Amino acid sequence: MNPEVLVSVRDLHISFGAVDAVRGLSFDVRKGQVLAVVGESGAGKSLTARALLGMPPQEARVTGSVRMGPYELVGAPRSVRAALWGRQLALVPQDALSALSPVHRVADQLAAAVRSVDGVSRKEARARAVAALEEVGIPADRTRAYPHEFSGGMRQRAVIAMALLHSPALVIADEPTTAQDPETQRRLLDLLTHRSRAAGTTLVLVTHDLSLVRDHADRVLVMYAGRLAEEGPVEEVFTSPRAPYTAGLLASAPLQGRGAVTSAAPPRGRTQPRPTRRGRLPSIPGTPPNPTAHPPGCAFAPRCPLADATRCHTEHPEPQTHNNRTVACHHWHELPAHPAELFLEST
Numbered sequence: 528m529n530p531e532v533l534v535s536v537r538d539l540h541i542s543f544g545a546v547d548a549v550r551g552l553s554f555d556v557r558k559g560q561v562l563a564v565v566g567e568s569g570a571g572k573s574l575t576a577r578a579l580l581g582m583p584p585q586e587a588r589v590t591g592s593v594r595m596g597p598y599e600l601v602g603a604p605r606s607v608r609a610a611l612w613g614r615q616l617a618l619v620p621q622d623a624l625s626a627l628s629p630v631h632r633v634a635d636q637l638a639a640a641v642r643s644v645d646g647v648s649r650k651e652a653r654a655r656a657v658a659a660l661e662e663v664g665i666p667a668d669r670t671r672a673y674p675h676e677f678s679g680g681m682r683q684r685a686v687i688a689m690a691l692l693h694s695p696a697l698v699i700a701d702e703p704t705t706a707q708d709p710e711t712q713r714r715l716l717d718l719l720t721h722r723s724r725a726a727g728t729t730l731v732l733v734t735h736d737l738s739l740v741r742d743h744a745d746r747v748l749v750m751y752a753g754r755l756a757e758e759g760p761v762e763e764v765f766t767s768p769r770a771p772y773t774a775g776l777l778a779s780a781p782l783q784g785r786g787a788v789t790s791a792a793p794p795r796g797r798t799q800p801r802p803t804r805r806g807r808l809p810s811i812p813g814t815p816p817n818p819t820a821h822p823p824g825c826a827f828a829p830r831c832p833l834a835d836a837t838r839c840h841t842e843h844p845e846p847q848t849h850n851n852r853t854v855a856c857h858h859w860h861e862l863p864a865h866p867a868e869l870f871l872e873s874t
């Protein structure tokens with residue numbers, strides 16, 4: 528495996544009976560980087576994240592490979608997953624309340640997590656727990672509180688501290704801040720990415736928020752209907768998307784946050800949505816396919832302004848990699864200079 532790659536995903540399929548949720552997905556997670564995974568609801572982002580943790584739902588049928596160094600995570604026995612959990616792999620969940628026990632003090636929960644991996648004394652574990660909480664901005668005198676005594680933002684800080692406790696190789700953050708207001712979201716993402724980079728931890732961030740992706744991620748994986756639409760460096764993908772689906776996603780999502788605050792036009796804003804003459808944002812027409820009946824050919828073809836009448840509807844576009852970017856589209860080289868405009872007509 529390429530030494531720059533931490534996890535290599537190859538031909539991953541995840542299904543539930545007739546539901547084909549992830550369909551032949553291949554990508555790499557590069558060491559020390561932040562990879563964002565984006566796409567519409569149902570694209571298969573969370574299932575992919577769970578496969579990276581070696582924890583797909585029990586009822587799922589999973590084939591293909593998720594390889595992390597010497598470990599194969601698809602079908603890995605419980606003993607392998609237990610050995611990796613905490614030290615190598617950790618999760619920042621969406622819902623901090625469900626991740627924390629309501630009946631134990633926050634510092635005690637982190638101390639227990641320290642002792643579950645490192646057999647240190649109770650006193651040492653407690654000192655490390657308090658230090659970890661202080662690093663995420665929770666003052667020492669608040670660490671003896673119970674989770675319900677914390678604000679939502681503080682609870683999320685506590686689970687970030689918990690995930691990074693052992694400087695794991697990989698942290699998966701699945702919509703880690705959606706319950707928070709936009710400013711708190713941005714601060715938590717700043718904290719998570721800053722602490723991850725400081726610890727040398729690789730981060731996979733599942734999110735719907737393209738502004739957070741622009742501000743925090745190195746690379747972005749765009750998924751559509753269980754497949755890769757496009758993958759590459761965030762700046763390049765956001766400036767000049769190669770897959771029409773990426774262009775539509777960018778066109779229909781207002782980029783907010785730092786770019787919007789510091790400049791009238793966002794820094795990477797060639798695809799920044801522009802309202803139509805009627806003052807509406809462009810949008811992608813139609814809806815994603817039913818996961819029990821994917822169309823033959825390109826799954827995006829029924830919604831794609833560039834789809835041709837034959838090949839796009841019959842032949843699945845195999846992902847092609849050129850210059851550090853991967854795209855799955857028969858017409859990737861035909862995208863106009865301002866691909867967001869492909870979707871202006873559809874409002």
Ligand SMILES: Nc1ncnc2c1ncn2[C@@H]1O[C@H](COP(=O)(O)OP(=O)(O)OP(=O)(O)O)[C@@H](O)[C@H]1O
Pocket residue numbers: 543546548566567568569570571572573574575584586818
């Ligand atoms: N346990 C399950 N049983 C049956 N179908 C499932 C199960 N988990 C997920 N799915 C289906 O798999 C598809 C992908 O789900 P997934 O949660 O990965 O989507 P997602 O891209 O994360 O969506 P969202 O952004 O809404 O969280 C969806 O159609 C979903 O209904």
